[in-house]
Amino acid sequence: MRDVSLPTDLLEWYDRHARDLPWRVSPAARQAGQVPDPYRVWLSEIMLQQTTVAAVRDYFLRFTTLWPDVHALAAAPDEQVMGEWAGLGYYARARNLLKCARAVVTEHNGRFPDDHDSLLKLPGIGPYTAAAISAIAFDQAETVMDGNVERVMARLFNEATPLPAVKPTLKSHAAGLTPPQRPGDYAQAVMDLGATICTPKSPACGICPWRSPCSARAAGTAANLPAKSPKKPKPTRYGTVFLGRRADGAWLLERRPDKGLLGGMLGWPGSDWASEPIPPMPPCNADWQALPGEVRHTFTHFHLILTVMIADLPQSCAPRVGQFLPRQDFRPSDLPTVMRKAYDLSQA
DNA sequence: TATCCGTGGAG
């Protein structure tokens, strides 16, 4: 027997407390008949993967201004899209974003498929995003499982088993609660609950619409759930980058290969990044000088300490790697953050 | 199943 009161309670809370987000159709507008634009739902969900609402907002507005629909995005040059994504991180998302837009145009007549299985076949769309798009954009009764939902379910049912082993159990709990009515609003409601009330630290149980049925709240374990298996320490790696500038203002940059770290992004030529500093090979012969200070940056799984070398290069310079980008084509904002930090050091 | 893949804000 499905407990219908829990979803109803949450939807009533959502009707009063839904956040105003640029990609969201408010519950009031939705019930008045306004339907979401699948393109905007898709774009927002890709950007929101492992990324906060605060970080996504401006990027979403910029992208939808530059490319209002999937046809426009599909026709955009790769370099421009990668440049606009710079700073948001997880750059495979940007590469797959373009692949997906072009697949929707060429294989789906410019319209996003509405079913979970077809969505799942598209680049960059996994189980969570497929469920989110079919629920939010097409109002299908799919169960979305993201970090928020996992946390809310672990607490609601007081599941003490650590992640990731407990995931199937949490998914089962979530599926049992997913209502046939307003599944799109419900999916967003659970995630809003996790983002604003059932937070990782110091959850606001006192104002939670689910405080009464919450098992962890009763047991006093909410703040410690979900349990997680211990994570590995991050090693430190070292490297060198070369900032070469010509008298005409052009900078020597290279496009990184699609696979691997910062794949497809613009960057400064330099050494590999290794556990010990290595003698670097300059991209061309010049009077390279080390800048005072260093760049420190932390990626998902290692710390990086970067030495920054700079030199004025002759107009005749024929670099071993990379190519010169004319001054008017160079925007520091096109660089991934670690590369922009190196540029900032040179301008300090 | 485990690892790789960014970034910036909160505490």
Add this chain to the structure above:
DNA sequence: TCTCCAAGGAT
């Protein structure tokens, strides 16, 4: 300064 971690996906 340091750890955690946010609407995950690909391999």
